[in-house]
Amino acid sequence: MQSIGFIVNPLSGDGRGANIWKEVETYLQQNQIPHVFKLTAKAGEATELTISMIQEHKVGKLIVIGGDGTIHEAAQGLAHIHKEGITSSLAVIPSGTGNDFAKAYGIPMHPLQALNIALTGTKRVQIDLLRTASGVVAVNSIGAGFDGMVAKLTNESNYKKVLNRLRLGKLSYFLTILRVFATYKPCTAWLEVDGKVHELPHMWLAAVANIPFYGGAIQICPSASPYDGIADIVVIQSRGRFRLLPILFTVYQGNHIRHPAVSFYKGTSISLRSQTPLLIQADGEYAGATPLQIVLAPSVITVIC
Numbered sequence: 001m002q003s004i005g006f007i008v009n010p011l012s013g014d015g016r017g018a019n020i021w022k023e024v025e026t027y028l029q030q031n032q033i034p035h036v037f038k039l040t041a042k043a044g045e046a047t048e049l050t051i052s053m054i055q056e057h058k059v060g061k062l063i064v065i066g067g068d069g070t071i072h073e074a075a076q077g078l079a080h081i082h083k084e085g086i087t088s089s090l091a092v093i094p095s096g097t098g099n100d101f102a103k104a105y106g107i108p109m110h111p112l113q114a115l116n117i118a119l120t121g122t123k124r125v126q127i128d129l130l131r132t133a134s135g136v137v138a139v140n141s142i143g144a145g146f147d148g149m150v151a152k153l154t155n156e157s158n159y160k161k162v163l164n165r166l167r168l169g170k171l172s173y174f175l176t177i178l179r180v181f182a183t184y185k186p187c188t189a190w191l192e193v194d195g196k197v198h199e200l201p202h203m204w205l206a207a208v209a210n211i212p213f214y215g216g217a218i219q220i221c222p223s224a225s226p227y228d229g230i231a232d233i234v235v236i237q238s239r240g241r242f243r244l245l246p247i248l249f250t251v252y253q254g255n256h257i258r259h260p261a262v263s264f265y266k267g268t269s270i271s272l273r274s275q276t277p278l279l280i281q282a283d284g285e286y287a288g289a290t291p292l293q294i295v296l297a298p299s300v301i302t303v304i305c
């Protein structure tokens with residue numbers, strides 16, 4: 001049997017991770033399922049825990065209990081060991097706020113159902129990654145501009161904690177969207193996709209998507225697929241703010257795609273420059289500012305779903 005390792009972010013979903021781990025650990029003990037586990041003690045730690053767990057304990061199946069931020073950190077570790085020719089499959093028990101990764105792979109939100117899939121699921125898919133020039137990888141998306149600012153302010157906000165406690169975590173992203181929408185100043189940016197440069201005046205955001213969702217089930221790029229070896233890019237441009245209002249209310253269903261302010265591109269080598277530095281998010285985590293360069297790395301991680 002494959003050796004099983006758990007990485008648990010006890011603080012994900014404002015403490016939901018710790019509660020889910022208790023439930024999962026009880027199940028593992030009752031059913032005498034051998035495993036190793038590590039709890040993250042600080043931000044960023046899931047990367048080194050992933051590497052050490054796989055190298056030291058020869059873990060063939062890594063199960064992450066966390067949100068998209070913890071999966072993002074574990075993915076850095078999985079991509080690192082992939083370069084050394086070592087592989088380990090990734091399974092997820094969602095305990096975060098947005099849980100976009102779990103949604104994209106049809107992983108149930110119920111902890112014991114997700115555990116059952118992690119332990120016995122036979123479907124394994126190879127997924128692409130987005131890799132930046134600075135070596136960061138993203139499993140879900142990388143975006144610059146409006147959504148970079150939304151990710152940063154949501155993660156720093158106090159209402160995210162309060163809403164998580166009320167099981168309304170997704171609302172925290174929407175509240176920040178409204179905040180940023182009222183004040184955001186678009187600028188000109190230059191997007192290069194596979195050698196072709198597109199000048200983008202009044203750009204609000206450019207997001208490179210590996211899956212359709214971000215920010216807690218916002219269907220920003222409905223055509224994105226992590227299996228097709230190509231990244232989908234969505235750009236929103238507008239001179240006026242109020243012209244974009246309909247997008248706020250249609251983007252959750254992915255019905256913004258025909259709005260004239262929205263355009264799409266596809267490619268494997270992408271770069272973005274901007275008139276003024278724009279904040280970047282990678283899988284919902286703050287990741288610096290433009291300029292940004294991304295290449296699509298095909299079939300790097302195996303996901304159990």
Ligand SMILES: Nc1ncnc2c1ncn2[C@@H]1O[C@H](COP(=O)(O)OP(=O)(O)OP(=O)(O)O)[C@@H](O)[C@H]1O
Nearest residue numbers: 013040041042043044067068069070096097098099
């Ligand atoms: N012990 C810890 N103390 C402080 N921060 C931690 C700790 N363990 C992990 N973190 C940080 O918590 C952050 C949030 O985790 P995660 O994204 O998994 O949950 P979330 O924010 O509730 O969910 P989502 O990303 O789906 O919105 C991550 O950036 C991670 O680095």
